[in-house]
Amino acid sequence: MEMKRVVEEAREAFESRITRSYFWRSSQLRALRDLLVEKEAEICDVLRKDLGKHYVEAYRDEVGFLIKSVDYALGNLKKWMTPRKVDLPFVCFPSTGAVVPEPLGTVLIFSSWNFPIGLSLEPLIGALSAGNALVLKTSEFAPASSSFLANNIPKYLDNKAVKIVEGGPVTGEQLLEYKWDKIFFTGSSRVGRLVMAAAAKHLTPVCLELGGKCPAIIDKLKSSRDMMITVNRVAGAKWGLCSGQACISIDYILVDEKFAPVLIDSLKSRISMSYSDTKNVARIAQMQHFERLRSFLKEPEVAASIVHGGSLDAKSLSIEPTILLNPPLDSQIMKEEIFGPLLPIITLKNLEDSIGFIKAMPKPLVIYAFTKNESFKKRIVEETTSGGVVFNDAMVQFACDTLPFGGIGESGFGKYHGKFSFDLFTHGKAVLRRSFLIEFGFRYPPWNENKLQFIRYLIRFNYFGLALMLLGLKKS
Structure with missing residues (x-):
């Protein structure tokens, strides 16, 4: 499929709002788990072809690890999606406040060759949990694993909202020409700098998982x-x-x-x-x-x-x-x-x-x-x-x-795994709801000393302290 159409279809899927529901997110995660369980032997085989990994090592570090991550996300997804209530200052009384988690949009994930299944699907778990559409660029240096993902992901996941792209550096450069809502890159610091430079043209936020000398x-x-x-x-x-x-x-x-x-x-x-x-x-x-x-x-x-x-x-x-x-x-x-x-x-x-x-x-x-x-x-x-x-x-x-x-500094920036993956691909929208019941005149001119003193009290006291003071039960 033409690159432009791949990106457009993913964006259209997100704009349709289908990815936002709990049902869609959980169904995608369960389907991903089915893929890992049903294709365990095939996954371990492609990892042997690409890297010579023993079956036990392949299961431990990629298949088993991913099943654990999916299960953790499924067990916590409803809680992660729930808006978080917050306390508000007295100046906003009467009102309520919440942080509402919403998906970022259409995200681009660059995988790496050393854990070609794990480092493709672990960030994908976070992006799906957060309700995003995504394009995953697999590594050309792990061709068997890349081909496996390209052939099987569309069979299990929503092939409108989840796209797999194979190819080398030219393909990566083409993908970076488009505007994304988040870019997740795993690889070398040299290529990471190129990704950041391309993302800067669109002011796209980036997560870089690099490395360094541990x-x-x-x-x-x-x-x-x-x-x-x-x-x-x-x-x-x-x-x-x-x-x-x-x-x-x-x-x-x-x-x-x-x-x-x-x-x-x-x-x-x-x-x-x-x-x-x-x-x-x-x-x-x-x-x-x-x-x-x-x-x-x-x-x-x-x-x-x-x-x-x-x-x-x-x-x-x-x-x-x-x-x-x-x-x-x-x-x-x-x-x-x-x-x-x-x-x-x-x-x-x-x-x-x-x-x-x-x-x-x-x-x-x-x-x-x-x-x-x-x-x-x-x-x-x-x-x-x-x-x-x-x-x-x-x-x-x-x-x-x-x-x-x-990481930090040369080893990268941005955190993932578990709830941190969900947060990485989520925008915490601040929502404040207030009624017309009470209006405070001290907020507006003309200014005078009484209004200044009242504003000082607002800064100095919390809600309860100020309420007690106004009732005469607490001295300033």
Whole structure:
């Protein structure tokens, strides 16, 4: 279908007001859930084709995660749609006030290739819950997943209000020429800047879900059990989550120099146990990205810092889980987001110096910290800035519907997941209703001292305080 017609049909569907009802929103969410349940095997298969993901990883991170998100939205949708009553000042008496949630209109969603189903449908859940029509641009770098969505979404969802568009950068540029009521983009900061520039021409609000170098601070852990759990969680967040190709993946580790050897040995053991079999590790998505990661390791000083792994297979687009110890801080691997299975470990003489280290870097999407030191935790929260902070685990924050997910600064802006997704695609309309019963003359000229004093009282007292004062029961 011609691009112009795609956009027009979505806009016409929204203007028809069909998307505003609870029935339409809930029916679309239930249909989406049916798609996920009925097409589970097919979804996991296309994720294997695009990224080499194991069935369990594909279900955990995309199918199961999305079913949970849909169920949460369905369970809370009526409450989210209900206007919220608010208190009003005495100057408005007698009146009532409310914030009425209404859909923004027709929105554009750009998906990403690393979680091509999850990062397409998670924002879509929010847009549908909020009652919008939408156009979803899938990623050309995950062709099997893109084709699956293009073929199946129209079979399950309202194909007038929900449009799927496939294509590359040219298609994206064409879509950005139209005026939208919201643009949601997941991807690199480079492309994010282009999206913002295009959106600025129409004053379109934008949500950017980017990435950045997410650090993990690892404190000395005396308990062998705590150490084992930490290593499990760190390894899972690096090599067990799309082979590190995730914005929330651990990008590098900060650790006390005396503790580093113990940590490295433990990580090596974990790799051998869980990630040495290529069936358990996703492959690199595309040759261009593979070559970018290989170029990191070609720098002589970076290559010299490898303490485990480092082998690459261009034919299968696979890279061995790799650990590097103190690569140069001015190397590309320490300046760019890695987005792959390479894990630099940076040692510090004093672990509390990690706060200064992180503050000197662009603001990350997430800071992970494995520690039992409560004062250190407090310092991390109070002295650093990031999209979020997670203590003693990694990745799990993405699955929490009651926590906002999103970045700050270079890692993006705008929050989603759960109610935050609903709010992201919703306009809170202020509605005030007042009667003709009472009219206050102090609002209008001619001005005098009595009116000024009355206005001062209005500012000084709440409704009840002023009422008592006027009744003579309370002194000013």
